[in-house]
Amino acid sequence: MVRALLVLPPLPQPMNAPYLGQQYIAAVLLSAGHTVRCLDLANLSEAEARIRLTEEVCSFRPDLVGMTLFTYNALSGYRLAALLQDDGVVLIAGGPHPTVLPDEPLSHGFDLSLSGEGEHAILAIAETLDRGGSFDTIPGLHTRTGHGPPYGTIEDLDGLPFPHVAAGTTDEDAVAGGIVTSRGCPARCTFCANYVTGRAYRWRSPQNVVAELLTLRRRFGLDHVPFWDDAFTARRPRLEALCDAILAEPDLAGMTWTCITPGNMVLPRDLDRMRRAGCVAINFGIESGDKSILRAIRKGQTPERIVTAVEAAKAAGMTTIVNFMFGFPEEGLEELANTRALMMQLAPITDFFNNFGVLVPFPGTAIYDRHHLEYGFTGWWLDPARIPAAPGPDLGCDPALEKNFFNYAPHLKAEIAGLVRWKARHNAAWASRNSKTG
Known part of the structure; x- marks a missing residue:
């Protein structure tokens, strides 16, 4: 058996819950009998993280250290x-980050670099370390001397242990970081950095999801959980079956949840069923109010359908969160x-607009591939500045706008900054109203 230390390096934007991906990796290792510790450094400074990591390695003496790298924290x-x-x-x-750039970590001190979903691969890596053998046959794994076969998506999501099995591996007061009921997103948005779970949409059975919800309520005493699926409503029969299963379980009565979905993947009739099953807030991915931009980014939706979906959510009694992006x-x-006009149209029925929202060109996306040479931001994540x-x-100030990846002209940059401030004012007004009524 191996001793595994799982590390999430510092992130410039704080996380408000344990990272679910790390918990899944820890859970599969624990279920196989390995010893695991999770070290979440996301909200620390790099100096603090160095001290914590050094202390943990000295006390725990791991055989392997696995780091979760996003583009934002790859350099860290x-x-x-x-x-x-x-x-x-x-x-x-x-x-x-390693999924799209698997060789880069190898040139920065890592022995192994893993692409794709990691649950099956990490078990194979641990077994190889424990019993000996070669890494060359492990799908998705890259070494300094070669790589294994291409990785594939995990089809049997019900076969994975619940991620909250890992909660408390370093802190007994740790709580579950939410739940995913599906993986992947069938959309093809040109800005999306959804590499790990990919485009193949897969889902867990309603019975499996209900079992996890029951465990979260009984073990952690949770009455509310966020669903972190990228496209919760992408498949209607699956959505209906899941809502019906939640409604049919008496021990889940009163439990509430939130979810995320592209604006074009939900119909008004879905929202009423979701609300009865406990959904209290829905986060809509909308991005733009201009039809030509929606076509260019392959969003697959129209402003009219967006308004209908948000209206239906508000009519069902849900909190509405709406996401817009600027700077394509x-x-x-x-x-x-046109985007400003749609935002103003939605404002009376929108509780909260996403903060910031200026486009960041992540590697592996169509937008990065098309424009990084033209605008000179190749490998920007390796430059701290x-x-x-x-x-x-x-x-009202978006740090991404200050980086000006696409060299916006002054008048365009000023207009984007104005839209960011507009969202901030709307959100502040909403928060003020709720504090007075709550």
Whole structure:
């Protein structure tokens, strides 16, 4: 059996819950009899993270250290890996960034780099370390001398242990970080960095989801959970069956949940059923109010359908969260004006607009591939000066806008900044009203 330390390096934007992906990896290792500790450094400074990691490695003596790398924290992870070069541990990089750039971590001190969903691969890695053998046959795994077969998506999601099995591996007061009932998103948005779970939409059985919800309520005493699916409503028969299963379980009475979905993947009749099953808030991915931009980013929806979906959610008694993005390469003042008009139309029925929202070109996306040479932001995540900083107290200022990846003209940059401030004012007004009525 191996001793595994799972690390989430610092992120410039704080996380408000344990990272579910890390919990899934920990759960499969624990279920196989391995010893696991989770070290969540996401909300620490890099200096604090270095101290915590060094202390943990000295006390726990792991055989392997696995780091989850997003593009935003890849450089931080590389710096942390440098601390462990002489400690005799096997360093593994996994997560969204290694999935799209698997060789990069190997050139920054990691021994192994894993693409795709990691639950099956991490077990194979642990078994190889425990019993000996070669890594060359493990799907999705890259080494300095070669790589295994291409990775595939995990089809039997019911076969995975519940991620909350890992809660408390380092802190007995840790709580579950939410739940995913499906993986993948069938949409093809050009800006989306959904690499790990991919485009193949797969879902858990209603019975399996209900079993996890019951465990969360009984073990943790939770009466509310967020569903973190990328496209919760993507398949209507699955959605209906899940809602019906929740409604049919007496011990889930009164339990509430929230979800995320593209605006075009939900119909008014869905929202009434979801509300009865406990959904109290829905987060809509909308992105733009301009039809030409929606076509350019392959969003697959129209402003009219967006308004209908948000109206239905509000009529069903849900809190409505709406996401808009600004700064697409094809976007000018006319397109931004159309987005502003849709935002104003939605404002009376929208409780909260996403903060910030300026486009960031993540590697592996169509937008990055098309424009990184033209605008000169190739490999921006390796330059500390180009990584968007943590948001400051002024929610009307977007750190990504200050990086100006697409070299916006002054008048365009000013218009985008105005839209960011508009959302911030709307949200502040909503929060003020709720504080007075709550």
